[in-house]
Amino acid sequence: MTLLRAVWISLGCLTAGAAQALTYPLPPPGSDVVGAVQQIEARESDTLLALGRQYGIGYEEMRRANPGVDVWLPGEGTSIIIPSRFVLPNAPREGVVINIPEMRLYHYPEPKKNQRPVVETYPISVGRMDWSTPLGVSRITEKTRNPYWFPPDSILEERAAQGRPLPEAVPPGPDNPLGRHKMRLSIPGGAYLIHGTNEPRGIGMRVTHGCIRMFPEDVESLFERLPEGTQVRIVNQPVKAGWLGGNLAIEAHPVLPADAENAYDPLSPPPLEAAVLAIAGVLDRGTGRVDNERLVDVVDQASGMPALVSRDDTRPLALEAMTARSGP
Numbered sequence: 609m610t611l612l613r614a615v616w617i618s619l620g621c622l623t624a625g626a627a628q629a630l631t632y633p634l635p636p637p638g639s640d641v642v643g644a645v646q647q648i649e650a651r652e653s654d655t656l657l658a659l660g661r662q663y664g665i666g667y668e669e670m671r672r673a674n675p676g677v678d679v680w681l682p683g684e685g686t687s688i689i690i691p692s693r694f695v696l697p698n699a700p701r702e703g704v705v706i707n708i709p710e711m712r713l714y715h716y717p718e719p720k721k722n723q724r725p726v727v728e729t730y731p732i733s734v735g736r737m738d739w740s741t742p743l744g745v746s747r748i749t750e751k752t753r754n755p756y757w758f759p760p761d762s763i764l765e766e767r768a769a770q771g772r773p774l775p776e777a778v779p780p781g782p783d784n785p786l787g788r789h790k791m792r793l794s795i796p797g798g799a800y801l802i803h804g805t806n807e808p809r810g811i812g813m814r815v816t817h818g819c820i821r822m823f824p825e826d827v828e829s830l831f832e833r834l835p836e837g838t839q840v841r842i843v844n845q846p847v848k849a850g851w852l853g854g855n856l857a858i859e860a861h862p863v864l865p866a867d868a869e870n871a872y873d874p875l876s877p878p879p880l881e882a883a884v885l886a887i888a889g890v891l892d893r894g895t896g897r898v899d900n901e902r903l904v905d906v907v908d909q910a911s912g913m914p915a916l917v918s919r920d921d922t923r924p925l926a927l928e929a930m931t932a933r934s935g936p
Contacts, residue, residue, distance in 0.1 A: 629829060630664040630692060634701065634716070634725040640850020641857050641914060642727060646690035650682040657809055661823060663690045666711055666731030666812015672912045691913045694729060695848040695859040701727070703839035704830075706820060708734050708741055709846040709861040710912070711812055713802075713820065715830060730830075731812045733805075733821035741818050741842060742795050748802075748838045750792040751831060754780035760799060782806055787824050789831040793840055802840070803827060847907055855918040856898060860910045 632642040650659070656679045660670040671679060673691040682688060697714060699705045705714040715728040735741035757778040759767070767774045778784050787804020802820040804827040805811065811823050822830075846863040849856065897919040906915045 629728060629730070629826065631726050631728045634727050635696075638851055639853075640696050641693065641852040642696065642729075643693040645693045645913060648688050648690060650684065650686040650688050652684040654682055654688075655680050656682060656688070659688060659690070660731070660812065661808065663692060664729070664731065664826075665690060665692060666733075667810070668711060668812050669731065669912050670812070672910070689913075691911075693914055695850040695857055695914050696727065697843055697845055697848060698850075699841055699843055701725075703841065704834070706732065706734075706741075706840065706842045707848075708743070708842065708844050709863065710848075710859075711814070713822070715834075717833065730822060730826045733811050733813050733816050735814065735816050735818035741816070741820065742800065743842050743844055744795070745839065745841050746794040746800075747840060748791045748834060748836050749794045751834075751836060752790050752792075753831075754788055755784070755786050755790045755803075756780065757784050757786045787827065789824075789827045791827075791831060791834065802830070846910075850914075852914075852916070855916045857914040858903060858906045858917050859912065859914040860907045861912050862910045 630643065635642060646663070648659075656670045656674060656677065657667060660666060665673075667679075669691050673689040674682075677686060677688065694712070697705050697707045697710075701716045703716060705716070706712075707714070711732055711734055713730045713732050715730070717726065717728065719725045758776065759774050759778070764774055764776070780788070783806065785806055786801070787806060790801045790803040792798065793800045793802065800818055800820075802822065804824040805821050808823050811821065815821075846861045848859045850859075851857070899917050899919045902915070903917045906917060
C-alpha cells in the first residue's frame with residue numbers, strides 16, 4: 609500500500625471506477641470543511657484533465673489551482689495541486705446540493721443504522737452564459753438508462769445555423785451527448801437533466817444548455833442509488849464560508865452573471881448579496897477576529913481552494929498538502 613493511499617483511507621476518502629469518488633465523513637454541526645489539498649508530481653504522460661478525472665476534480669478547478677501549468681503537457685516532475693478540500697455549501701445537508709459557480713455537486717446519502725453520515729462530492733458541467741442552469745429546489749422525477757436525446761427546437765436551430773444539423777432524435781450510443789444515464793428534474797418545462805456525457809473532457813466547464821453533466825462513472829454511481837423523488841437544491845454561492853475548528857475558512861470562485869429569467873426561485877438573492885449573507889451568518893457563530901485584508905485577497909483570487917482568514921491562524925489550507933505520486 610502506498611503512502612498516499614494509506615493517507616486517503618485515513619481521511620475517509622473512497623474510490624470507485626476510473627475516477628475518484630470523493631466521500632468524506634460528514635463533519636459535526638459547527639464544522640464545515642472536508643477533505644485535504646494534495647500535491648503530486650506529474651508524469652510525462654499526464655495531462656491536467658486526466659489527473660482531474662482520476663482525483664474527482666473538474667477542468668476549471670484544476671486550472672485555477674495550477675496557474676501557469678500547461679493543461680495538455682504539464683511535464684515530467686511538475687508539481688501539481690489537487691484542490692480536494694471543500695467548504696460545504698450553505699444549504700441543508702440532505703439530498704443533492706449543486707453549487708453552480710463551483711461547478712460541483714454534493715450528495716448527502718441517508719445513513720444506514722449505526723452508520724456515520726457522509727458527504728460525497730463530484731465535479732460537474734453547468735449551463736453556459738446564454739443557457740443558464742436554473743436555481744431553486746426541485747426533485748428527480750424520472751430515471752432512464754440508455755436514453756434517446758430529443759434536441760429541443762432551440763438547439764436544433766442553433767446547430768443548423770452553425771452548419772452542424774442534428775437529427776430530431778439521437779439514439780443511445782457513442783454519439784449521444786446524454787451518455788448512458790439521465791435523471792430528469794422537476795424544474796418547470798421538464799427540459800433540465802442530470803446526465804452523463806460522451807465528451808468527459810468538458811466536465812468542470814460552463815458548456816451545457818442548462819443541464820447538469822457528469823463523468824459517466826459518477827452519474828452511474830448516483831443513478832443506482834438516488835430514488836425518484838430525491839430533492840435537488842441548486843444554489844449560486846460563489847463565496848462559501850465555514851468553520852474548521854475555531855478558524856474561519858473562505859472558499860471563493862469566479863462570480864457567474866445572474867440570470868433572473870431562468871432563476872425560477874424568486875427567493876434566491878443575487879450572487880454577491882448571497883455571498884455576503886453567507887459570510888455574515890457564519891461570523892455570528894464564532895468569536896475569532898477576521899483578517900479583512902486576507903479575506904479580500906482570497907475573494908479576489910477566487911482560486912477555488914479554501915483559505916483560513918482568522919487573525920490567529922492565517923495559514924492557507926493549501927499548505928496542508930501531501931507530497932506523493934501514486935494515487936489510490
